Amino acid sequence: MALSDLNKVERNEAGIAAVLGVLKQRFGERLQTGQAICEQHGHTTTYIPNQAPDGVVFAESTEEVQEVVRACAEHRVPVIAFGTGTSLEGAVNAPGGGISLDTSRMNRVIEVNPQDLDCTVEPGVTRHELNDYLRDTGLFFPIDPGANASLGGMAATRASGTNAVRYGTMRENVLSLTAVMADGSVVTTGKRAKKSSAGYDLTRLIVGSEGTLGIITSLTLKLAGIPQAISGGVCPFPSVEQACEAVIATIQMGIPVARIELANALQMRALINYSKLDYPEGPCLFLEFHGSDASVAEQAESFGEIASEFGGGPFIWTSVAEERNKLWKARHDAYWASLTLRPGSRGLSTDVCVPISRLAECIAETEADIAEMGLIAPIVGHVGDGNFHTMVLMDMDNPKEIELAEEFCARLNARAQRMDGTCTGEHGIGQGKIGFIEGEIGREGVDVMRTIKAALDPYNILNPGKIWPGAGNRAS
């Protein structure tokens, strides 16, 4: 079945018209219905076609979110939470139209509790904004997906990034949250205790639910202390396999590595050209260690020994902030660097995650597939967790290329699942991977999700047409 069929949500024209009227009266200029702004609130960051909502409300409080949700519930109209629109799998598209609920004006840091290493924020605060705010506290929020995403959106897609190997993902770093449910009720899932055994884990039910169960209106997040010392560096390897073996040994030794990122040969070529680096071509690991002065030196030395055992090196590392920043700037520019491999192209960015024992094999098979299919697709990844990304560079005017890229993705997803991994480590299912969820948790698992969704959102108004395919996704 084509993606567009899997995602289909029927439009409720009368309901949409009615709800736009209600919201216009209530929100005035804070309801926008212009085509440009609506399209900006549909999916803009990858190749999945834009499906714009019919209107955008800029909400400023939990109570306003309640009002919007209640109006949409009354008229059976979809409501789609929107942070910064940087998700990669069509999570903010509006296949049945409806209202985009833009949370960007809910951007207050509500409180920071330095002694408890936590803070409470509104969902529109971005991760950079939070870290800027925290600058004088000695604390930071470690989760760093590529984009400067909103924290609400990061929670909704269970995002992670380069630091996850040490600090966890949004799953581990949201202590509790407040959400407006489909019936307009407001639920706060817990207090600020670091752990709790008090009933169902509603926090983690909503984290990763992609706006389909509730709209997050505040989050209490764990923070980490800025380490006393940081060291880092780049280490070349003769092959991806050897790099992966070094990763496994590093993790098994219990070296508390903060970041361990792989770039394959093609990705390195792109990075070197784009950022004018004098790194060696060929596969490399980028590493970072956090701790005391003594411990980051010890970690770097231990890794260096492991690397040389597996044929890698030399591992040049430094504790000098400027040099490290240059290194990570280059790593974070991978997206832009990759695009230069094929000027004028657009990237299909995908991610899978496998047990690290299968990582080398999974990357090798994927590289072979890329070569065989004649694609240009660099690989970069958070390999300490077994997570890697491929970006297929496509000419969007050539439908055959898009089809080929989708076929490549389908094979990659199935490969990861066959190796006991997941079709998405951190991007989410959204629309793009809707055909693969059943391959991962079976029909029975999807049925449990559907049952929960139907019970909590009987009119299917919250972000319909996402996560799993089929009739359950149609707004009624």
Add this chain to the structure above:
Amino acid sequence: MALSDLNKVERNEAGIAAVLGVLKQRFGERLQTGQAICEQHGHTTTYIPNQAPDGVVFAESTEEVQEVVRACAEHRVPVIAFGTGTSLEGAVNAPGGGISLDTSRMNRVIEVNPQDLDCTVEPGVTRHELNDYLRDTGLFFPIDPGANASLGGMAATRASGTNAVRYGTMRENVLSLTAVMADGSVVTTGKRAKKSSAGYDLTRLIVGSEGTLGIITSLTLKLAGIPQAISGGVCPFPSVEQACEAVIATIQMGIPVARIELANALQMRALINYSKLDYPEGPCLFLEFHGSDASVAEQAESFGEIASEFGGGPFIWTSVAEERNKLWKARHDAYWASLTLRPGSRGLSTDVCVPISRLAECIAETEADIAEMGLIAPIVGHVGDGNFHTMVLMDMDNPKEIELAEEFCARLNARAQRMDGTCTGEHGIGQGKIGFIEGEIGREGVDVMRTIKAALDPYNILNPGKIWPGAGNRAS
């Protein structure tokens, strides 16, 4: 309302008789209905009265669990998963009778993946059994509630213990699981990837659901490498407040402490007398550090400096295994040591967890309450997480004492919640804390739990009468 009213589940006599007939035919001697064995499968570990099931089935496979659940579903009879029966809040009681599903014969370690630091086990494997099995691999499973609990039970109650400050709780350490749902379907919640964004987090929905949403039949668990070096020791403080200040500073400094446990003055007196120790009387912290030789020494030295800043010390630490084991044996004997404070008594063991900034205040108020109410109740806790336990020693023949202990607990739960904490950090709600869940997540939060429960278990057969009060808990 009295606890017995909050927990009430009506008996379905005809259904129970019918299901016992069906199960007798199918399981023969593996269905037991004798009074002694049934009472052993009701609640035995604290003061909450025993409510025995009508029969106990010793299941040996997922398929057998399915058969039992389907029979119970057909006849609308409660089915209560049972591991080792060491939970503390009445989680395995059978207020409406029914079938106890004993998983102790499902005790195989299915696989260990040393490279991936994970393993898959059946639910009846206990934590000691797993660690014995892992002995030659260089790996261990770090979660250590007091008892030698089954891993299925630990997942069901979201257990933790002394290592949680470093290694997390069952929430962080179950990668995925297989469960038999109320309709008899088998759901596997995920694969072995370290992280995933593929739809709702069904793993964490079932972890902590106390057997009310599904019966766990296998678990994939994260493992940790046995550290190269371990150091540890005991540090006295002039007051609980000063000890708590030292804990906060230690966590804020980012010292990756593996264990940091507080015993108050009364608890220390009990430990010293019971284990014949030459530790000072007065509040103490017990600590352990994991890492390389250099790093555990560095951590211990850093903590020693912090302790003396807050008036504590001397901090005597060692890397000698024998001495450390003696220390932790004494700590783990706290339960038995406490009972000697009042021979012939029984303990009401309760736990709360607060943000660590409120820990000193919460313990101080609790100690004042204990004194004012004339109770004997030592305090011990996993203070790195803000989690502490109190055990009220009661004469079970004196109803007034039980009432007083329950009143004390109610005040303690409310105090923790008022300080932005939880009424249970690791024991679960079960029956004992059923009156406090609404104080923590509000009626709206409880309603979400009820809605999920009703959708996934419409006949309310899975461990009814637990987690929240009221009609929703009655088997129909």
